Amino acid sequence: MKTLASSPGFLTRIGAPISVIAAALLALVIVACSILASWIAPYDPTNLASFDLMNAELPPAFTAEGDSRFILGTDNQGRDLLSAMLYGARVSIAIGGGAVLLAATLGVTLGLLAGYFGGRVDALIMRIGDVILSFPTILLALLVSGIARAVFPGAATAEWAPVILICAIAIHEWVQYARTVRAATMVETAKDYVRAAKVIGLPPRRIMLRHILPNVMSPVLVISTINLAAAVLTEATLSFLGVGMPPTYPSLGTLIRIGNEFVFSGIWWIALFPALALVILVLAVNVVGDWLRDRFNPKLRVKR
């Protein structure tokens, strides 16, 4: 389904405007570049031997004092910025994707349970969701990573940072999936085919997974696109605040954090290029997500 939704041919067939196709392609190119980072990056930023402190803070190649070896300049440790960004984008996308996957799995499961069984199960799950939604994502995520920091000792925090981040983001995002899936499940549960399945005595697990789930999946895919953009932003924000990915294994947010310390000395590129990459990535995903949402939301379509 994912490959189908992300191929441009599919988008033209369902009438996507050229800007949406361009955005989808752009997002694909960025994702592809980051996946292939170890092959296409000019240097390996994870290899300590490959960079030299003597090359630190070199401006981009297109400026007057630039060095042609480093297209976008180097950071404070002499790392090639472009390579660091490619690897960083990979970390950002992996964490964002992981968070969306976890949130979707959790949210769809709980939404199915709530919608199918109703009553107390429903009330419990939905009230927990209400409480969670009444706090902003960033606050909850900060709390989770703060607690994780206190529970794990120093070195382990850095090692477990991606997992902590994924959990910290997903703890807020699952509610949206659960609400959507619950509503859709309630509609489906009242339909004849589900009643028939109940009558033949199929176990609830089978009915939920094999009969209802396929029919409630399309809004989940739409939410996931928009949530991916949001998750990448949340990860970047946490890393920028210093509670996300460590500088030894930076995401785009960590790179911006490092760069921010040099902004006042006129060294703008360390912060600006990763920031630009982040904004372009998120914007591209958002353009596609926004369009998908309008396309699959019949209420909005009538209004337009």
Next chain:
Amino acid sequence: MLKVLLSRLGQAALVMLVVSAVSFVMFRYVGDPVATMSRENASVEEKAELRRSLGLDQPLIVQYGRFLGRTLRGDLGISYRNQRPVTELIAERLPATLELVLVATILSLALGIPLGVLCALKPDGAAARLVQALSLVGISTPTFVTGIVLILVFAVSLGWLPSFGRGQVIDLGWWSTGLLTASGLKSLLLPGITLALYQLTLIMRLVRAEMIDVLSSDYIRFAKARGLPKRYIHFRLALRNALMPVITVTGLQIGSLIAFAIVTETVFQWPGMGLLFIQAVSFVDIPVMAAYLLFVGLLFVLINTVVDILYAVVDPRLRARSA
């Protein structure tokens, strides 16, 4: 009516109980308070004595009860890092954050409403399309990037505005304000704009959607048929009704804005509650974290409850439905 009121208050109390329980668990189980508070080479007996004097040997329920009691009296413990009462720290930082949030809210309303109206009145015009496209860029740009870019342009390159701190503040009783001095106002500008931009997109999109809704309603069509002037129809009749939900959402958003100010305050080294909290997170200063959670939780619950109750007062339909 009384029933609605009671059920809403009950719900609010329940949420606060949950939040306080989370905050208590953090306080009690994340890290060992005895280890943090005792001397480096304290003996086992000394530690046991400290444990007893802190009441940590009591049953859990008793400990939680005491925690609630202390919290209600406004005693939230002592910061591990600053060695000062947490309540004092928060009270000191509160004015800075509230002033920032106030300025950001005013800015975002002042810009968001006209832009939203523009987009609703001429949805296919060039200006509206441009604003719509920019708003998508707006949502995709994280707050800290906006802040860094503003600092780069206005503080580093042009040198017009200060990039960190509150400037000169004047104390009015316990409230320190930066709104009365020139340097205080100048310092407020960049962080205020940064925080406002986060809110702006939301307000703009909401005004646009509400305006489009209202403009297609019968009474507007009737007003048009009567030949009333366009300006009167748009601003007197339509905008007024479209603004109702905008006011509600802006009110509800104040809580998130306070939480989101964490990022803005970090970028601009603004000495508010957010900066206090983020420092607490990186230093694992549990009492400050727990207190901030309690405080923001209380704020959220208060705002939500007041809005819900007001709704029930204003709109009889809601009263009937929930009763």
